[in-house]
Amino acid sequence: MILNDFLPMTQEDLNKLGWEQLDFVFVSGDAYVDHPSFGPAVVCRVLLDAGYKVGIIAQPDWNDPNSISVMGKPRLGFLVSSGNMDSMVNHYYVSKKRRRTDSFTPGGVMGKRPDRAAIVYTNLIRKTYRDVPIILGGIEASLRRFAHYDYWDDKVRRSILFDSGADLLVYGMGEHQIREIAEYLNSGIDVQYIMHIPGTCYVAESLDHLDQFIEIDPYESVSTDKISYAKSFKIQNDEQDPIRGQTLVQRHANRFVVQNPPTMPLERSEMDWVYKLGFQRNYHPSYEAMGGVPAIQEVKLSIISERGCYGNCSFCALTFHQGRIVQSRSHDSILEEAVQITKDSDFKGYIHDVGGPTANFREPACERQLKYGACKNKQCLFPEPCGNLNVTHEDYLTLLRKLRGLEGVKKVFIRSGIRYDYLMHDPSDDFFYELCEHHVSGQLKVAPEHIDETVLNYMGKPSGKLYGAFVDKFNKVNQTLGKEQYVIPYLMSSHPGSTLKSAIKLAEYLRDIQYTPEQVQDFYPTPGTLSTCMYHTGLDPRTLKEVYVPKTSGEKAMQRALLQFKNPKNYNLVYEALVLSNRQDLIGYHKKALIKPKKN
Structure with a gap:
């Protein structure tokens, strides 16, 4: 069915639609925005199109068990997502200081979802509805499906399936998986027997039902041995392919996380179908009085x-x-x-x-x-x-x-x-x-990220020379067209492999092109990336060779300050970095100097 209106969020909405009971209730850490850029809206619209009745509980009060039952007990199951962002990234800067605003919440208000929202919501549901299937999805769950390094706890955490107690985890883009899961549940198959759908993970008591699989090192090993962690991550990375990827298994104590191979990507006709599913292309009208949902402005x-x-x-x-x-x-x-x-x-x-x-x-x-x-x-x-x-x-x-x-x-x-x-x-x-x-x-934003070849190699980015050639060509093309336009580079500090020497090299490049970035992104170790594996282990998982990792707050602050060396607030940090690196030649009044000498 195509619902040319917003999905129901209250019992009153259900009454207007004449729906006595929902098939699925979607619990989301974001406010409800009915736009194809928002995963919960896409999943709900796909289920609606398949004939299922779906409602949304957006940003429930996790301290109130009743907040999870406002739509009643669903016939087939709960769907849970922390939202379009990992809830920890949403809440904290890389410095681990709390952010002040949340663009996925009405009025940009912070604090309307809990830390580790996917776990909290699932546990909240389980306390109220013990026998209803819970399917976990979204970016937070997807990237935490195996034992993973958690930057905020600074340790390796278990698969989110164990901490949440969900029955199934959908990883990646979920249109294929959610339709198939719904079909099985609707036909009366118990969720514990849905173990073969590509793009899903589940917990198993044994591996007797599997014919072919790759077993990566167990949680107990990867949580204490960094070489084990790096090797296991490499296998996960290698097998993330829907055509040649293998089933992966990871033991946690006496149980196993089983990851089926990734689902096949959507065909073009399927992509077209998704974007015609009746999206209202805006946030729910109930948020208007609260100032709307800021995130819509980026995509509307x-x-x-x-x-x-x-x-x-x-x-x-x-x-x-x-x-x-x-x-x-x-x-x-x-x-x-x-x-x-x-x-x-x-x-x-x-x-x-x-x-x-x-x-x-x-x-x-x-x-x-x-x-x-x-x-x-x-x-x-x-x-x-x-x-x-x-x-x-x-x-x-x-x-x-x-x-x-x-x-x-x-x-x-x-x-x-x-x-x-x-x-x-x-x-x-x-x-x-x-x-x-x-x-x-007027400005074209591109992402060279760095200029030092060693750092670029760890980043998997093209050489600095190629970026320089691109900028030259961009300038020549604009000159031919009679336009005055500029390339604005995104740059990253403190990525694994970046030393103070690397950061100084990048600062010298910025001096030479006479550009001071307004913002600098300090490397943020989030689950599911090769760089985060390097950050945690100090090893390149592709080679198992050691990688220098800047971790102290002092060095990270110096690397970040070097990229904005003209800012007077950064003077002492830049001075300290240059002295530590024996680069006093960059302190002075000459053209190549980054900063002037300290005044007596």
Whole structure:
């Protein structure tokens, strides 16, 4: 069924729809925003389309057991997600200081969800409804499905399946899994027997039911032995492929977490179907009096055109979540959504973005990837583009031209990530010129992240020389077009492999290009990334060789300050870093100096 309205959130809403009982209740750590950028809305709409009655409990009061029963007992099960972000990332800066606002909460108010929300909500449900199946999903659960290093506790925690007590865990994008789970539950199959669906994890008492699987080191080993942790992470990373991936097993005491191989990515027709499921494209009207939900502003006038990324940046969790196989929507589907956007009361002629994890990826990396899966020990772009990589912007360029031609559209911006290394290897310059002419709003944000080759190698990012060549070409193209536009680089401090020497090298580069970043991202060790594994173990899991990891608050502060060395507030930190590194040559009044000498 297509519900051309918001999903029910109260008993009154159920009465209006004439629904006596819901099939599923979705408990979310976010406020309810009915937009395809929000995972809970997508999952609920998919179930609605399959004929199930679904309601949402958004941000329940976790101190009140009654908050979980406002929609009554669901016929088939509870679905639980902490929201679009990991609740710990949502709550804390990398410094572990509490954030002041939450953009996924009405009015941006902080404190409307608990820490480790997925665990808290599931336990709350279990206290009230002991016999109802609970299916856990979303980014927080997806990246914590195995024993994992937790930055906030500074220790290795168990699989979230054990701490939450959920019956099933859906990892990755969940459209395929949730439909299949619903079908089995609806046919009367007990949740404990649903053990074969790709893209799901469950807890087993034994492994007698499995024929082929790979057993990684147990929780008891990876929680105490960093080499064991690194080896196990490497296997997890290698097997995250829907075509060649194997079933993975990890023992926790006398029980096992079993991960079925990843689900196949959506076909293009399926992607199109998802985006036509009656989304209201806004937050629930009940939030209006509270100031609305700030997160909608980033996506309301933007279009998701694809999923997945074969860029494989070490600090990104996309490999573990959306996967490396790029999926994209058809032009017709995207144009239909664009027309919807032009009718929005907030539309002023500008589509803010057309993209995804990487805007200029529209197709899988190569034909081989679709047949055999993404290569296990080889990356598509790093350290150099693979010879099999299909480098073209023709389809994306055609799409952008169509969007620019729509009635009422003044400008179509590209604000999601552009892989400049991919762009630089395109034999045609057509996209480069049209990007600069039509799709940049004065500044193009790209992510070189660093300039030191050692750090870039650990990051899985292209060389600094290639970034320099890209900036030069960008400037030349804009000069030809008669435009004054700039590249704004995203930079990261304190990534594994980055020493004070590395940070100084980056500071010198910023001095030479006469650029001071307004913001610097300090590396944030979140579950599910290669970089977090390096941070915790001090080892590169790909080679098991040692990696230098800046961990003390003092050194991290110095590395961050070096990237904003012109800020007077950072003077003492920069001075200390230069002295510690024996780089007093950068203190003085000459052109190469980062800071002036201290005054007597």
